[in-house]
Amino acid sequence: MPHLAFPSTSLDGFKCETHCAVRPLAICGELGPAEHEEFERMAQHVRYGPKEALFSEDEVADSVYSLIEGIARLYKLLPDGRRQIIGFALPGDFLGMAPGNRYSFSADAIGAVTVCKFFRGPFLRFIENRPQMLLRMNDFATRELSLAQDQMLLLGRRSAEEKVAAFLVAWRERLARLDGVTKTVSLPMGRQDIADFLGLTIETVSRTFTKLEREKLIVIVPDGVRVLDPKRFDALAAA
Amino acid sequence: MPHLAFPSTSLDGFKCETHCAVRPLAICGELGPAEHEEFERMAQHVRYGPKEALFSEDEVADSVYSLIEGIARLYKLLPDGRRQIIGFALPGDFLGMAPGNRYSFSADAIGAVTVCKFFRGPFLRFIENRPQMLLRMNDFATRELSLAQDQMLLLGRRSAEEKVAAFLVAWRERLARLDGVTKTVSLPMGRQDIADFLGLTIETVSRTFTKLEREKLIVIVPDGVRVLDPKRFDALAAA
DNA sequence: CGTCTGCTTGAATGTGGTCAACACACGTGG
DNA sequence: CCACGTGTGTTGACCACATTCAAGCAGACG
Known part of the structure; x- marks a missing residue:
């Protein structure tokens, strides 16, 4: 087992309003003060040490993540251990949306990482009647998809x-x-x-x-x- | 120039309600009768012959497409002509969302293809206050992204x-x-x-x-x- | 028929992989 | 202090898989 430098812990003192430098880039970037307050109350701020897993492929996808600090690698494995990294997540990136109810890839911290973690249910309920959030989710997904397609060109040709x-x-x-x-x-x-x-x-x-x-x-x-x-x-x- | 079997034409007689076998799978699958009526009025039904282009990379992305019949290939080119096909679109698939205001890939018909074509502006206005549509768009994007990631694993490893x-x-x-x-x-x-x-x-x-x-x-x-x-x-x- | 176009097959070549050794920066403990 | 780990990155020699180049075949169509 690789050593896990420090286990994930909830940071109660962490306030997004004051610390979150990437706010404008993140999923919550366009929320008004009142809505952001409500949004913030659903969030858990979590830290991960080097090589610690945020989530793994095939796990039940109970949470979504907004990366605040640090860098994560996102990857898929073949049964024999061959690995393909499908992307590196930077501050502002949004992680954990899955097509089914399980994650379709794994994510772990490269260095020290801080995230906003949301439980899927409350998160979906929050966004489902906020077209602005849904549009922003769409933008994120479309951008991700476009990056993925660039990467396909790179990998194949x-x-x-x-x-x-x-x-x-x-x-x-x-x-x-x-x-x-x-x-x-x-x-x-x-x-x-x-x-x-x-x-x-x-x-x-x-x-x-x-x-x-x-x-x-x-x-x-x-x-x-x-x-x-x-x-x-x-x-x-x-x- | 490759021969274009028959130019794109608008099909006035085509009614989605009666002909569209893939309705439940498509972007418009969950609209009620009244809304679908309105949606339908924005649509142009267009046919393409073999090898005809629906749209090309770097063109201004003025339309989005819901594929009804036939198969399209989606691809990107390198300046020297190397090509990477990033996917094949089947009936029910939704095409043409771009991260900027230009298409990030090209699409052309493999055999005969029929699509519902929407102008971007009206389409975005239609969905922007319909969370149900937005959620469906999200599902589509998430599924596409997941397929793209599978493909990265395939191409790379x-x-x-x-x-x-x-x-x-x-x-x-x-x-x-x-x-x-x-x-x-x-x-x-x-x-x-x-x-x-x-x-x-x-x-x-x-x-x-x-x-x-x-x-x-x-x-x-x-x-x-x-x-x-x-x-x-x-x-x-x-x- | 002849000429397309799409597909298959063969032989030679080359790019990137495999295997192995080594360098270097970290620890830790004697 | 140095000896000894480990993990990470570099380099070399050899090899294999997929590409390249070239030819041939089958079917469609004028």
Whole structure:
């Protein structure tokens, strides 16, 4: 068993109004003060340590989650252990909607993670007569779907080098939404995670990073890369 | 230019109430008689011939579509022409929701196709105060997303043989929702389409079909396959 | 007939995978 | 302090699976 740094705990002192930097991006971003108050009362704020599971595939989906802080990996497994990471969740992302009554994938924390957790029943009752919330849910789902389709194109039709380049470009853009544009792209996930996201092996990912560095496109730094030639880089990753 | 068998035409005589066999599965499946009447008045019924485009990636997304009859392929292209089919749309499927104001993929008819076409503006106005419709849209999006995630697992982590087997199993299940369970799976799409859906080449798909036939798992018939050993077959495709 | 188009088959090639060794940064405990 | 773990990432040599390139076949249609 991997060590679980600290177990999930409810944080009573945590108030979304004051702490939640990603509020405008999150599912609750457009609620008025009164409604947000009510919404907030349904929420449980929960922390997870590195590698701790938020939920697992095939579990009964009793909760939905709004990620506030940290990064989670979302993945599916084959019976023999092969893993495909279907996405990385960032602050503001909404997790846990399932087509049936069970989760269709697993999610666990990469570093330390904080979420707003809602029980499915109350959550659904809250949104079911609020068209604004439903529209926002639709936007989220549509955006997720579009990202998934981009990823299908990547997985099915791009070479290893294109996969890595496209990943770095896309990841940089997602981080830019939160932190603003930077030249140094931080990569909180490990090489194995990147490999499982891109449908490659860890060795190929490692080799490709080195190759991109030899070609003077990036510099590898601790927990990230620095992009040297954004122009040429975007071209490699071009859609 | 590929020949366009017959141009899209509006069918005034077509009434959804009488003809639309997939009504219960479609987006409009839960509308009451009065609301459905209003909904129907916004719809344009349009037919497309083989290979005709319903819409294309990057076009302004002015319409949404409910597929009534026939099959469409949904795909994305890379600048150099590589294609990834992201899905096949069947009767009852809902198409054309985009994250921005442009389509994020292209769709064209495989055989003859009939759709209900709605202009985006009126459609959004119709649903925006109907939580029931919004919930249904959410269900559709969630289901699509889940399929997309399954496909990512397939594209990233399965071998050619597993891809083909999984595709046939999944396709058979989707057809079963419409036509009921059958041993003969009809494949209206060509080998190239299957290849572009599975992230393979046409040669590999063809070889794999032959291999599965040699192994007495399937028999290849005109425009489809007959599944001989469902047990062993499902095992190959196992999630 | 001849010419399409779609599909299959064969042989050669190459990209990414597998297996193995090694480097390096962390611990922890002697 | 160093020896010794472990986990993570890099690199090399070899190999296999799927691709590429090329040819051939069957059916549809003029």
